[in-house]
Amino acid sequence: MNPPRLIPFETRQPRNEIAPSPLSIRGLTVAYDDKPAVWDLDYDAPDRGLIAVIGPNGAGKSTMIKAMLGLVPTLAGDVRVFGSTLRQARRRIAYIPQRTSVDWDFPASAEDVVAMGLYGEIGWCRPVRRRHREAARSYLDRVGMADFAGRQIGQLSGGQQQRVFLARALAQKADLYLMDEPFAGVDAATERAIVNVMREVRDAGATVLCVHHDLQTVADYFDHALILNVHAIAHGAVDDVLTEELLQRAYGGRLAETEIRAIAGSA
Amino acid sequence: MPGELFSILTFQGGYNTSVVLAGVIALGIGGGVIGVFSFLRKRALISDAISHATLPGIAIAFLIGIALGGTGRNLALLMAGAATTGALGVLCVQWIRDYTRLPEDAAIGTVLSVFFGLGIVLLSHIQTLQAAGQAGLNSFLLGSTAALTAGEAQLIGGASLVAILIALLLLKEFGAVAFDEGFAAAQGWRVTRIDLAMIGLLLAIVAIGLKTVGLVLIIALVIIPPASARFWTERLGRLVALSGTFGGLAGWLGGSLSALLPDMPAGAVIVLAAAAIFTISLLFAPRRGVIAWGIRRLRMRVRAASVRGLLAMADGYLPPDGLSYRVVRWRGYIDGDARITESGRTAASEMRRQDRLWQTYRTRHPEAALSFNPLTGTRIEDVLPADIVATLEAPSR
Structure with missing residues (x-):
């Protein structure tokens, strides 16, 4: 008896071609030297979702975002954004890198940095004009930073710097927001500003994918979650995913049993 | 030539x-x-x-x-x-x-x-x-x-x-x-x-x-x-x-x-x-230069010393260290006999009041307090509107 004919791999997890996901990842694999960082990740982000990417340190959360954007070399994988290739969909994506990834002693004001979010719209070799500056100030206003437009960015507090990044992302008027630990080391006012902005853009039709480190607040701030530990452990609605069993699988001994139970109970 | x-x-x-x-x-x-x-x-x-x-x-x-x-x-x-x-x-x-x-x-x-x-x-x-x-x-x-x-x-x-x-x-x-x-x-x-x-x-x-x-x-x-x-x-x-x-x-x-x-x-x-x-x-x-930086640093030290000295004096102590002693002495808040002067008494109680107001503000509005450069000795009336200062003066509910 002949073995059955092999069928095309794409049929393993077919993409929804009619209503393409804001972010559809297939087989994303990244390694640093010989150490796997993200392994064979399949994921379809729900439309208009507020999605938390959670997982222990070194689980590949930031790497996943960077790899999706082509910022780190991948071994394999195919990423579609609203059904298009990354190259076609760049203008629909806003990326907020980790705040600590840049040197804030850079000769620029808060307004200058926010204006960078408009560079795609302004175009190459063209100057930033007054209307762009005014637009930048209006985005600063939306994150409660209107009074700091002219301040050199190094003189802002950590939370204020994060809000400048947030305003820059808003200026991109994107449909998919990718945020890398925006809540890390910020004050309560900034935390509220970020949550408000995430909800605003979601209500306006955008999707937000956010690397998040604080398990206590996942259920409050997000409606979906992707649990990652090199492999995808689980994804879905927050209530379905934040279970004792799945958290145990992702975090193992790194979280105390009581802690896991408390978080699972909160969802 | x-x-x-x-x-x-x-x-x-x-x-x-x-x-x-x-x-x-x-x-x-x-x-x-x-x-x-x-x-x-x-x-x-x-x-x-x-x-x-x-x-x-x-x-x-x-x-x-x-x-x-x-x-x-x-x-x-x-x-x-x-x-x-x-x-x-x-x-x-x-x-x-x-x-x-x-x-x-x-x-x-x-x-x-x-x-x-x-x-x-x-x-x-x-x-x-x-x-x-x-x-x-x-x-x-x-x-x-x-x-x-x-x-x-x-x-x-x-x-x-x-x-x-x-x-x-x-x-x-x-x-x-x-x-x-x-x-x-x-x-x-x-x-x-x-x-x-x-x-x-x-x-x-x-x-x-x-x-x-x-x-x-x-x-x-x-x-x-x-x-x-x-x-x-x-x-x-x-x-x-x-x-x-x-x-x-x-x-x-x-x-x-x-x-x-x-x-x-x-x-x-x-x-x-x-x-x-x-x-x-x-x-x-003017700002990043070495001399300007040194002057800022020096002024900050003197300011901090003055605050330290006055707060100690408000509680009836001598200024805690040499610099703060010299600063309050130079400003005439203390006489050579380790006695607080009239102007020193006023300055010390005002400093105590400022310190209490700032602490209250920080407890009640921790986020807003972040946006102020925590410059020691900044008078709260100079940076906050009068009505907010008034609520801070009132005893907490």
Whole structure:
């Protein structure tokens, strides 16, 4: 008896071609030297979702975002954004890198940095004009930073710097927001500003994918979650995913049993 | 001699001298403008790798020139040779950085010395040839304005202006990549290409400046002006303008001096002029300068000491340390007999009140308090509206 004919791999997890996901990842694999960082990740982000990417340190959360954007070399994988290739969909994506990834002693004001979010719209070799500056100030206003437009960015507090990044992302008027630990080391006012902005853009039709480190607040701030530990452990609605069993699988001994139970109970 | 220097400085030192001076000024402006980007990208040393890697190219171009039957002293040919091996040097640095785990500084040091060594070997070989014009090659090491013809100076000036123009067109892009590489790449920009454009401009400045400033010192022309300018401003546009001005100024002063003293290597004189600008900036810049910083620091210490002393006195203690004692004594808050004076009593109770209000504000509005520079001794009435202060004065509910 002949073995059955092999069928095309794409049929393993077919993409929804009619209503393409804001972010559809297939087989994303990244390694640093010989150490796997993200392994064979399949994921379809729900439309208009507020999605938390959670997982222990070194689980590949930031790497996943960077790899999706082509910022780190991948071994394999195919990423579609609203059904298009990354190259076609760049203008629909806003990326907020980790705040600590840049040197804030850079000769620029808060307004200058926010204006960078408009560079795609302004175009190459063209100057930033007054209307762009005014637009930048209006985005600063939306994150409660209107009074700091002219301040050199190094003189802002950590939370204020994060809000400048947030305003820059808003200026991109994107449909998919990718945020890398925006809540890390910020004050309560900034935390509220970020949550408000995430909800605003979601209500306006955008999707937000956010690397998040604080398990206590996942259920409050997000409606979906992707649990990652090199492999995808689980994804879905927050209530379905934040279970004792799945958290145990992702975090193992790194979280105390009581802690896991408390978080699972909160969802 | 001062009269002669003045006439050179004011472009009255003869046609040739004036054209050469104009060329050197344009070169200085170009170095200053383009240097800003590698400076902000924290890759200032790459220009040192470029400049040293040009030497073998110069030697090879000279040999080719002789083989073609010329004197080998054609500046355009020598510049092309310099640019070729300079680019090769950069590519080596990039390759080592990208495909090994060595950091860029190690790659730069390696490439720089190897290319320079190769260049010196070739240069020594040329000296044994006794070919015409070989003597001029030495000016590529330390620079010379005396050997420049008006035509060469026009070439240098024109090429500098083109490089400046390109740099200004890409100002916005260079700035974004230097500040946040990841963000630029996420927007779909080819960061490596923008970096290459930046390095290409550096290469151009190095190649056109070689004969004037010399390859050993040309790095100063792209590092010192932006480093000096950074002391004075927090805005990118102004940084570029100022850095170009400083570069031009160094070229103007250094170029004039070296026209007056043709035995001095021009490169060294220009670098010393730039160093003078750097020193002035470092010392006297209003916010980032060393003196301003020292004064701020001192005032802060005195302010903190005064607060410390007054708070201690409000509780009936002596100021806790020597400095705070001296400050309150000097202000007449305490007499020589360790007794609090009338004005001291007022100041101490006011300081106690301020301290209590600030603490209340910080507990009730922790986020808002963050946006105030926690300057010790800032009066709360000066920064907060009266109605808020009034609510702080009221006993907590």
